Amino acid sequence: MQRIFVIAGPTNAGKDTIMHQLLPDTSLKLVKVVTSASRPPRPGEVDGVDYHFYSRDEFKKKIENNEFFEWALVHNDYKGIQKSSIYNDIPKDKDILIQVDVQGYMNLKRTLDFSNYKLIGIFILPPSMEELKRRMTLRGTEKDPKDIEIRLADAKVEIDDRYLFDYIVVNDNLETAVAEVKNIIHENQLSEF
Numbered sequence: 001m002q003r004i005f006v007i008a009g010p011t012n013a014g015k016d017t018i019m020h021q022l023l024p025d026t027s028l029k030l031v032k033v034v035t036s037a038s039r040p041p042r043p044g045e046v047d048g049v050d051y052h053f054y055s056r057d058e059f060k061k062k063i064e065n066n067e068f069f070e071w072a073l074v075h076n077d078y079k080g081i082q083k084s085s086i087y088n089d090i091p092k093d094k095d096i097l098i099q100v101d102v103q104g105y106m107n108l109k110r111t112l113d114f115s116n117y118k119l120i121g122i123f124i125l126p127p128s129m130e131e132l133k134r135r136m137t138l139r140g141t142e143k144d145p146k147d148i149e150i151r152l153a154d155a156k157v158e159i160d161d162r163y164l165f166d167y168i169v170v171n172d173n174l175e176t177a178v179a180e181v182k183n184i185i186h187e188n189q190l191s192e193f
Contacts, residue, residue, distance in 0.1 A: 003095040004086075004117050005030070005185055008105045009124035009162075010155030011075070012135035014171040015099050018124060021178040022097065028185050031094040033085045035104075036062070036071075038078035052082070070100070070107035075151060079104065095189065102158045105165070120188050121165035122181055127172035129156070 007015050023032055036052040038059035047053045054062065059078045063071060071080025081098065090096055096117075100108070105121055112119055126132040132155055136148050162168050167184050171177040 001115075002090070002092065002117050003188060004108070004112070004119050005095060005097050005188070006105050006108065006119065006121045006165075007097065007099045007124060007181070008102055008121065008158075008165065009171075010126065010132060010158045011151050012132055012139060013124040013126045013155075014135075014174065014177065015124050017174060018171070018178055018181055019097060019099055021174075022181060022185070025182065028182065029094050029189070030097045030185070031090050033081060033090070033096055033098045035085075035098070035100065036068070036078075036080050036082055051079075070104050070111060072101065072103035072107065074101050074103065075154065081108075095185075102161045102164070118188075120167075120184070122167045122169060122184055123162040123165035124177070125159065125162060125168055125170045126155075127170055131172075 007019055009015050019032065022028060023030060034048060034050070034052055036054060036059065038054055038056045041047060041050070041053050045051065056078065059080075062068060062082070063078075063080075067082055067084070068080040069083045069086055071078060079101065081100070081104070086096065098108075108119060126135070129152065133148065133152060136151060169177050169180045169184075
C-alpha cells in the first residue's frame with residue numbers, strides 16, 4: 001500500500017516552496033505527481049516538471065475521455081491529476097507527494113481506492129491574510145487588483161476548510177514549516193496502515 005501525501009492550502013501559502021524543499025530529501029522516499037493545468041506556464045515554469053500544461057479545449061477533451069483521477073475549476077483554470085500520473089508513473093517502493101487545492105483533496109477523498117492507497121492531507125496555512133496579500137503582490141502574477149481580491153476571497157474559503165485535513169502547518173517561517181512537514185511524513189511512514 002502506498003501513501004499519498006497531499007500538500008494543499010491557499011495560493012501563496014508556500015506549498016511549492018515547501019515541496020521543493022522536501023523532494024531532494026531521499027530519506028522521505030517521495031515522488032512528486034505532476035498535476036495538469038489549463039493555463040500557460042508562468043515565467044520559469046517547465047511543462048512536465050511544474051505542471052502538464054494544456055489549452056482549455058485540450059483539458060476539456062481529457063475530462064470527456066475520463067483521463068483524470070480528479071479535476072476542478074480553480075481561479076478560472078482547470079487543474080487536475082491524470083490517472084496515468086498515479087497509476088503508471090510512480091514506483092511502488094515510493095510514496096506519492098501531490099499538491100492540490102482543497103477541491104482536489106476532497107475529490108481524492110471521494111475517489112481514492114483505499115485498498116491500495118492511504119491519503120494524508122497536510123494543509124499549509126499562511127500566518128495571516130495580510131501576509132498572504134503581501135506574498136501575492138510580491139509574486140506579481142496577478143496584475144489586476146481585482147484578481148488579487150478574488151484570490152484572497154478564495155483563500156478565505158479554503159482556510160475555512162483547513163480542518164478537513166489531517167494536519168495543519170502554519171508557514172510563518174519556511175525552515176520550521178518544512179521541518180514540521182518532514183516530521184509528519186516520517187511519522188506516517190513509520191506507522192502501520
